Amino acid sequence: MLTAVALAGLGLAQGTITLVGAGATFPYPLMAKYGDEYTRLTGGKVRINYQSIGSGGGIRQFLEQTVHFGASDAPLDDPRMKQVREQFKTNALNIGYALGAVVPAYNLPGVKEPLRFSGPVLADIYLGKIKTWNDPALQELNPGVKLPPLPITVVHRSDGSGTTYVWTDYLSKVSPEWAQKVGRGTSVQWPVGVGGKGNEGVAGVVKQTPGAIGYVEVTYAKQNNLAYGAVRNKAGRFILADLASIRAAANVPLPGDMRVSLTDTPAPDGYPIASFTYLLLYENLSVNKAVKSEEEARALVEFVKWILTDGQKHNEPLTYGALSPVAQQRALALLSRVTYGGKPIGKEIVGR
């Protein structure tokens, strides 16, 4: 045992495999947990080295094949999928393994109960069309609440982020004007508002400014005791983001490749501003220069399978949404398509 530890420490132990991944910062705590647990589970044989350099960097490292897997808050878009097909003669797989939700957090002195928002109202606030808290549109959604005549200070992320992508993706779906003027992206041209750097920057400005509204990851809002509102979903219900309603958001018919936006979900009890966060794999792992041997390829598939099955139990304690049964099925089906050197190792490992 002692020698094994010593050897592993030197990196000389026979059969020690390090899987390298890079990408989104949002799932970093979860990835770190997965890595620790999985290394313990395999008795130190498989180590995970995840670098949270941002989704943009993750996609780039994935395409440059310096990593075993990439990670991104948004799936690869059509041009990137086409690029992979043409350049490497294989498909890229976008495997969703956890869900995140974005909530409208606010600072309204004297208002105790959670406010209710609707998509169009949020879009109008962020377009600068609704300027005060006692606007009729807001009052109509919150009949029992005495809203103060405070001006609304709009706060957004200044750094590019998956959180911004999810938020603007939702606003684009519920407001044609937003879709046309601003659109969806990790950084957009904001019509109004103050930009805070990172979740902590947005939360800081919201906390310090009476009348401010900002969007943050639900995890962050909970940890920092920010008040956040319920949002009306497609079915017309006001849903407060929690683990159950986030999981329910993905309980809808999903396309085979999982490249889907879950915002404005049709699920009746689903929270409307939720999204998958993705692992990126090559379908034919032999083309990935970072994968040096079949052994490594198998270890990678085993690891992803573990994330999608047993590993899911680590999601909710860290306030990430776990996969719904439909989503888990889709993800495993995608993983089973993986091959290495012509061998269907995905089918073999997933089917076992």
Add this chain to the structure above:
Amino acid sequence: MRRLYSHFGDRLFAFFLLLLALGVVALALLMAYELYRGGSLALGRFGLLGFALGREWDPVVQKAFGAWPYILGTFIVSFSALFLSFFPALAAAIFAAEYAPRWLAQIINFLLDLMAAVPSVVYGLWGIFVLAPWLRDKVQLPLYMWAAEHLPGLLPLLGVPTGYGLMTAVLILASMIVPYTAALARDAIALVPKEHREAAYALGATRWEVMRLAILPLARGGIIAGAFLALARAVGETMAVTMVIGNSHKLPYTLFGGAATMPSVIANEFTEAVEDLHLSALIAVGFLLFLVSMLVNSTAAYVLRRQERLVKGVL
């Protein structure tokens, strides 16, 4: 034999020195080249001038990239910060070097050095949680209310008083660069030969006249060098500015409203810039920042050289 050996050693040493020195130069050139190459996609699309003067930065709908709001923001913020900090810093330096008793001077010097050592993220946090709310409640809101009543023409210049914007960034940055100006000015004043002071006193000059006529003219080079060092630091400062400036690139900028600088947009958008053109535009902003820094430094070098010649003339 021994002589030949040492001769060889000398030459070897000189050779290595040359190699290392050239390495530094090569590094700077390589950096400029890499930045240019990385930004060439955006620079090629919009042209160097078109990119530098473009006012739109929209990675999503128009996919247009222009750095003008960031260049303007950088210049406004750093020159205002320098202007605000210069005289207090100079006063602190003169006081510490000439007027203060030794124990007090030591305390001042220690605190100045400490100010330079505080990480910029700490200044930024202090800005978010203390300075910005205070400025909003005690300065911006009263001023805004007063203007709304008495001078409505001023309102478009003031902008929305949220606390997070140009004014806060300038104040934070000004306090961050005080120690640079002050430390160099202090050393420059201390280096002025004693004979000059004594000569001036012997002529019957008062303390202030000695300072004005005998010391400051000779120390001017060091003082200016300190100011330029502070300016270079201000141009490149990223973290603290990004945290309090409000990060809006909508022109025209207002006194209270949000703004953005070149380092802040790079820090903000680099990690998640997925599209090639977006990434390239950010690197191109880095290239422009490199050019601006070079401009500041070469101006500093020019002013210093002229000053040195002047001082030599006096001596």
